[in-house]
Amino acid sequence: MIHTIAFDADDTLWHNEIIFTDTHERFRALFDEQCDPERVAKELYATEIRNLEIFGYGIKGFGLSMIETAIELSEGKVTGAQLQGILDGVKAMLAAPVNVLEGVTETLKELSGDFELMVITKGDLFDQETKIARSGLGDLFRHVEVVSEKSPAHYRTALHKYNLDPARFLMVGNSIKSDVLPVIELGARAVHVPYQTTWQHEVVAEEEYADVRFETLRSIRELPALVWSLHTA
Numbered sequence: 001m002i003h004t005i006a007f008d009a010d011d012t013l014w015h016n017e018i019i020f021t022d023t024h025e026r027f028r029a030l031f032d033e034q035c036d037p038e039r040v041a042k043e044l045y046a047t048e049i050r051n052l053e054i055f056g057y058g059i060k061g062f063g064l065s066m067i068e069t070a071i072e073l074s075e076g077k078v079t080g081a082q083l084q085g086i087l088d089g090v091k092a093m094l095a096a097p098v099n100v101l102e103g104v105t106e107t108l109k110e111l112s113g114d115f116e117l118m119v120i121t122k123g124d125l126f127d128q129e130t131k132i133a134r135s136g137l138g139d140l141f142r143h144v145e146v147v148s149e150k151s152p153a154h155y156r157t158a159l160h161k162y163n164l165d166p167a168r169f170l171m172v173g174n175s176i177k178s179d180v181l182p183v184i185e186l187g188a189r190a191v192h193v194p195y196q197t198t199w200q201h202e203v204v205a206e207e208e209y210a211d212v213r214f215e216t217l218r219s220i221r222e223l224p225a226l227v228w229s230l231h232t233a
């Protein structure tokens with residue numbers, strides 16, 4: 001019996017990765033006269049990942065990583081105009097319209113009548129809260145939990161906070177690494193709904209989950225049928 005269905009937010013409920021991809025391109029363009037674009041991309045990714053444990057996930061930390069990369073690539077000679085370009089990019093990301101993915105609104109409305117829905121997402125608290133408000137989906141969720149990381153321990157804490165039984169909990173998300181594997185490790189269920197692209201950092205080798213059983217859906221529209229099959233099983 002399923003009681004609570006939790007959703008990841010970025011690239012599960014709405015488009016997100018595409019905003020980062022666009023900003024990566026804008027960043028490369030700022031340095032295209034000084035640096036090889038491939039080197040720019042590699043350095044930025046390396047800085048971003050290195051800084052995750054300092055800044056955490058989210059746009060503001062990514063912005064600081066762009067500034068750090070700009071200083072390194074320019075050997076300290078980054079211009080005010082280039083820094084302004086980076087800050088404009090960060091502000092554009094934070095103000096980007098929330099484009100809810102196809103089928104999400106209808107599916108959540110359908111499920112909300114019978115199940116308790118919640119959001120569990122990484123990222124900046126303020127950014128995620130405003131995105132939920134701007135998405136028009138806010139009223140459908142009983143709980144919203146913004147976490148710094150999605151490890152089994154973080155999920156355990158979130159479930160405990162809302163007194164949720166893992167046996168009656170289902171997580172839905174686009175990342176096998178963050179939304180599926182740690183949840184299954186807790187004895188709860190998880191469903192993978194892939195997005196068109198996956199952030200390099202979230203990619204896991206198939207061998208790592210060869211023995212883990214979970215469903216992958218082509219579209220979130222397939223979720224209600226799956227939930228009911230689990231519910232009555």
Ligand SMILES: [Mg+2]
Nearest residue numbers: 008010011174
């Ligand atoms: Mg996601």
